[in-house]
Amino acid sequence: DSGVTQTPKHLITATGQRVTLRCSPRSGDLSVYWYQQSLDQGLQFLIQYYNGEERAKGNILERFSAQQFPDLHSELNLSSLELGDSALYFCASSAINTGARDTEAFFGQGTRLTVV
Amino acid sequence: ELKVEQNPLFLSMQEGKNYTIYCNYSTTSDRLYWYRQDPGKSLESLFVLLSNGAVKQEGRLMASLDTKARLSTLHITAAVHDLSATYFCAVDMWQNTGNQFYFGTGTSLTVIP
Numbered sequence: 290d291s292g293v294t295q296t297p298k299h300l301i302t303a304t305g306q307r308v309t310l311r312c313s314p315r316s317g318d319l320s321v322y323w324y325q326q327s328l329d330q331g332l333q334f335l336i337q338y339y340n341g342e343e344r345a346k347g348n349i350l351e352r353f354s355a356q357q358f359p360d361l362h363s364e365l366n367l368s369s370l371e372l373g374d375s376a377l378y379f380c381a382s383s384a385i386n387t388g389a390r391d392t393e394a395f396f397g398q399g400t401r402l403t404v405v
Numbered sequence: 406e407l408k409v410e411q412n413p414l415f416l417s418m419q420e421g422k423n424y425t426i427y428c429n430y431s432t433t434s435d436r437l438y439w440y441r442q443d444p445g446k447s448l449e450s451l452f453v454l455l456s457n458g459a460v461k462q463e464g465r466l467m468a469s470l471d472t473k474a475r476l477s478t479l480h481i482t483a484a485v486h487d488l489s490a491t492y493f494c495a496v497d498m499w500q501n502t503g504n505q506f507y508f509g510t511g512t513s514l515t516v517i518p
Contacts, residue, residue, distance in 0.1 A: 291447065322505065332493065332508040344503025379447065381506075393438050394495075394506055396448040 292316065295380050295397035303405055307368040310400045314361055314382030320344075321363040322383070322394060323355055327376040338363055370404045377401050407432045407498050411509035419517050421483050426512045428477040428494035436497040437477045438506065439468050441490045448493065452479075484516045 292315035302308055314321050323335040334347035338357035349355075352370075357363040367374060378401075381394035408431040418424050428437070436455055440448040452461045454470035454477060461468050465488065467480045477494055491513045495506040 291449075320504075324508075331510050334505045334507070337503045337505055339503060345505045347505055377445075381448075393450050393453045395450060396440075398447045401445075 291395040291397065293380060293382050293395050293397035295378075295400050297400060298398060299401050299403075301403045301405060302370060304370055304372060306370050306404075307366065308370065308402065310365040310367070310378055310380075310402075312363045312365070312380030312382075312397060314363070314380075315384075315395055318382035318384050318395075319361065320383045320394075321357055321361070322381040323349075323363070323365050324379040324381065325376045326379060326399075330376075332379075335365070367402070372404050375402055375404045407434075407496060407507045409494060409496055409507050409509040411492075411494060411512050413512060414510060415513050415515075417515045417517060418481075418484050420485055423483065424481050426479040426481070426492055426514075428479070428509055430475050430477075430494075430496045430507070432496075432498065433472070433475070434496045434498055435470075435472050437470050438495045438497070439477070439479055440493045440495065440508075442493065442511070443490050451492075481514075484514075486516045486518060489514055489516045 294313040296311045319340045321338045325333045335349040337345040355365045377399045379399045381396045383394045410429045439451040452468040457472040459470045465482045470477045491511045493511045494509045
């Protein structure tokens with residue numbers, strides 16, 4: 290158990306809908322990362338938050354947004370869903386801060402999103 | 406953008422054999438990570454390599470890092486079926502105020518009895 294909790298584990302929804310994925314990082318970790326894993330795209334970085342602030346952005350669609358709350362949990366919002374958004378969405382956390390050396394990311398179990 | 410390439414993409418090997426998975430990356434970095442993923446499961450951290458020449462071993466797996474060559478290897482010794490999984494390397498890159506982990510394409514390993 291990595292200590293990173295994601296809910297829900299599975300989600301099935303229709304095209305055009307909106308969903309929210311939730312992530313609780315490991316205790317004490319300030320950084321949260323969101324990744325999308327699909328068969329044809331591999332692991333794609335979406336976005337990083339550190340202590341409530343957006344810090345790095347990857348290939349995140351405009352239909353997607355995220356935030357990190359004061360208690361450090363994070364939510365990824367996916368709207369106007371398309372069939373191609375079906376994927377495993379992972380949240381990871383790390384203790385990274387400027388100057389830290391041991392910065393491995395610990396991954397949650399993922400949310401499997403199926404858009405039908 | 407940082408590129409991380411792994412080879413081979415697919416590896417089928419017999420139990421008891423040795424093999425090496427290679428991870429090349431395109432931009433200078435001295436932090437490289439190896440993860441394991443079982444089908445439909447999360448990514449499990451295997452190794453953290455934080456300097457040139459770093460070598461770490463855990464059981465039948467050994468990882469090394471050559472930052473000058475921008476190359477990391479994951480060596481499998483006397484493979485057993487339980488090692489069947491997909492292995493990812495990842496490089497940590499800072500960009501302005503934040504960082505991201507760039508992942509390789511993964512190597513799907515199947516160990517055949």
